[in-house]
Amino acid sequence: MFNIPFGPTYSEMLYPDTIPADVREKALRVKDTELDPLNLFNISWKDERGAVRKIVLPKELTGTEANIVVLLGKYFPSGSHKVGPAYATLIEGCVDGEILPGTHTILGPSTGNFGIGVAYICNLMGYRAVVIMPDNMSKERYDRIRKYGAELDLTPGTESDVILTLQRTYELKKNPLNRPLAQFELLPNYRFHRHVTGNSAIEAVKGLGNGRIACFTSAPGSAGTLAAGDQIKQAFPEAKIVALEPYECPTLATGGRGQHRIEGIGDKMCTLIHNILTTDFVALICDEDCVRGLKVIQDGAGVLEELGMPAEQVAKMHDLFGVSGICNILGAIKMADYLRLGPDDNVVTIATDGFDRYPSVMEDLERRNLETEDFVLRRWAKDIFLNKDTKHIFDYRSMVNKEQLFRQKEKDWLPFGYSQKYLDSMRNAEFWEDEYDKVKYYDQKIKEMR
Numbered sequence: 538m539f540n541i542p543f544g545p546t547y548s549e550m551l552y553p554d555t556i557p558a559d560v561r562e563k564a565l566r567v568k569d570t571e572l573d574p575l576n577l578f579n580i581s582w583k584d585e586r587g588a589v590r591k592i593v594l595p596k597e598l599t600g601t602e603a604n605i606v607v608l609l610g611k612y613f614p615s616g617s618h619k620v621g622p623a624y625a626t627l628i629e630g631c632v633d634g635e636i637l638p639g640t641h642t643i644l645g646p647s648t649g650n651f652g653i654g655v656a657y658i659c660n661l662m663g664y665r666a667v668v669i670m671p672d673n674m675s676k677e678r679y680d681r682i683r684k685y686g687a688e689l690d691l692t693p694g695t696e697s698d699v700i701l702t703l704q705r706t707y708e709l710k711k712n713p714l715n716r717p718l719a720q721f722e723l724l725p726n727y728r729f730h731r732h733v734t735g736n737s738a739i740e741a742v743k744g745l746g747n748g749r750i751a752c753f754t755s756a757p758g759s760a761g762t763l764a765a766g767d768q769i770k771q772a773f774p775e776a777k778i779v780a781l782e783p784y785e786c787p788t789l790a791t792g793g794r795g796q797h798r799i800e801g802i803g804d805k806m807c808t809l810i811h812n813i814l815t816t817d818f819v820a821l822i823c824d825e826d827c828v829r830g831l832k833v834i835q836d837g838a839g840v841l842e843e844l845g846m847p848a849e850q851v852a853k854m855h856d857l858f859g860v861s862g863i864c865n866i867l868g869a870i871k872m873a874d875y876l877r878l879g880p881d882d883n884v885v886t887i888a889t890d891g892f893d894r895y896p897s898v899m900e901d902l903e904r905r906n907l908e909t910e911d912f913v914l915r916r917w918a919k920d921i922f923l924n925k926d927t928k929h930i931f932d933y934r935s936m937v938n939k940e941q942l943f944r945q946k947e948k949d950w951l952p953f954g955y956s957q958k959y960l961d962s963m964r965n966a967e968f969w970e971d972e973y974d975k976v977k978y979y980d981q982k983i984k985e986m987r
């Protein structure tokens with residue numbers, strides 16, 4: 538028997554108030570001491586009082602009557618919710634006896650935030666970590682990974698070249714002492730988001746509008762976050778689950794592949810853990826709109842106030858979002874308009890991280906656009922957020938249309954050694970229910986072993 542590193546169960550991440558009181562109290566006390574291992578117990582969407590961290594966007598910004606509710610990932614330890622799947626994958630590996638402290642090196646294939654999460658978790662739990670990522674992502678990401686003591690193994694390209702990181706991981710996996718936390722393939726990512734994010738989203742709309750969720754939008758990188766939709770659909774069967782993609786890289790929508798500027802999403806594939814059965818729509822969002830939209834939120838306070846937003850609300854939004862968060866918000870607004878949702882309806886979406894890892898992206902925007910004065914921001918605010926654009930929405934509700942996604946998944950994963958039989962089993966809802974059911978098993982085991 539080896540010593541399993543000490544951390545929370547899935548259920549404790551959803552309900553941190555069920556963590557033994559002394560541990561919870563100590564964990565809250567060390568919140569600002571980033572590298573204290575007790576921070577494992579702060580992996581949650583909830584704040585000190587047990588409320589889900591969220592913002593309901595001002596209607597003067599969204600131009601839609603529906604409530605757009607954004608869950609805030611920046612308050613997770615390490616600055617994004619991707620730390621959750623990183624922890625879940627590592628702890629399941631420990632419970633299964635597959636990953637041994639002091640023996641194995643952890644590999645984290647990523648475009649950034651998952652890599653940051655892996656580096657952070659490995660620091661807290663005492664593992665050597667190697668993060669494999671493209672060499673052209675935002676500078677802030679590499680700085681954080683180094684700060685947490687992980688090594689970097691860089692592959693050429695940007696966001697859309699993530700397949701190269703998978704190929705590199707596949708090579709490194711041949712060393713029996715390496716253990717990949719393969720976010721695109723392994724189901725702890727699904728379990729974390731279905732259980733922890735999905736149920737937190739359901740709690741987040743209590744008392745708001747009709748208290749239900751009409752639509753959930755999430756731009757997949759690994760499609761882990763999208764799994765929250767499976768839980769949302771169980772609670773609210775009418776909910777529409779929408780995967781967002783960059784207009785410049787519409788792989789799920791049309792099989793297209795291109796470079797784009799939305800870090801963390803649009804990875805040119807249908808990931809193995811993507812539950813195609815519950816994806817109702819795929820909608821496309823322009824990458825430059827996301828970068829400009831972020832600029833408006835960060836630097837356009839005066840402009841937003843002119844649009845009628847109270848100064849206090851404008852100030853509240855500052856620093857809460859990254860580029861993909863704006864993509865998710867634009868997708869939420871687009872779908873609210875497309876579905877003709879009203880003031881009783883709630884659309885939930887996610888801000889994976891906050892602004893802290895994007896100043897360099899804003900500097901790049903300023904270099905590319907000679908003018909970013911208020912008159913430009915005013916036009917951007919109107920054109921990007923208030924444009925009522927319902928174009929480029931692809932309906933995947935019928936099984937006939939879903940075939941395209943199943944075929945994409947086969948094209949992406951048969952080459953990595955997954956069998957047709959395994960991929961076919963994912964066409965059955967039971968596959969996903971069985972995988973979700975394992976939450977109980979792992980929770981029990983984590984409690985026994987720690």
Ligand SMILES: Cc1ncc(COP(=O)(O)O)c(C=O)c1O
Binds near residue numbers: 649758762859
């Ligand atoms: C900034 C950012 N946004 C969105 C995502 C996508 O989340 P998921 O991998 O759960 O689909 C990621 C994933 O790394 C990310 O880093």
